[in-house]
Amino acid sequence: MDIEPLFVAINSSHVFAASRDNFLIWHFMTPKTQSTLGISGSRHRKERLYHVDDTPSGVAEVIQDLDKSYQPNANMTATGDPIxxxxxxxxxxxxxxxxxxxxxxxxxxxxxxQRYTFTSRPQSLAINCTST
Incomplete structure (x- = not known):
């Protein structure tokens, strides 16, 4: 991992790790999922690194899925507004x-x-089961 993880979250298929400037999304598969899909011998890792000041649109992921040699460049500069x-x-x-x-x-x-702005610094976040 190219970042020092300070914050971590997980859902059923991804691990999210963030430093002060970047966040990494790693798609994982459990052994049960791999055997069900018939890809138990596959070692394909899907991880993507983003800078918090960038505005990803989802297009880079589509290009990377179509062209396996495509590697987007991650911005590793410090931000003025850390995570x-x-x-x-x-x-x-x-x-x-x-x-x-x-x-x-x-x-x-x-x-x-979406971007939201509040007057105070968030201490922790939680999302309900319906993401509303």
Whole structure:
């Protein structure tokens, strides 16, 4: 992993780890899932690194799925508004920033769909079972 994980969340198919500037999304499969799908010998890892200041649209994932040689460049510069917490459900990833901003990403394509601004810094986040 190219980042120091300070915050972690998990759902049934992904692990989300974040440093102060970047977040990583790793798609995992349990041995039961692999054997059910008939890919038990596969070692294919799907992980993607994003910078918190970038605005992903989900297009890079589609390109990477079609062209296995495509590797997007991850921005590793420091941000002026670091990540301070995160939460994930099956449909949504929410990242809290020290300025009071929340960024909501749709899953599994990881597209930034909404930014919210609050006057205080979020301490922790939680998402209900319906992601509403």
């Amino acid at each position: 301070c917490c995160l939460a994930a459900s099956e449909k949504v990833l929410v990242i809290g920033r020290e300025s009071g901003a929340l960024q909501r990403y749709s899953l599994p394509q990881v597209a930034l769909v």
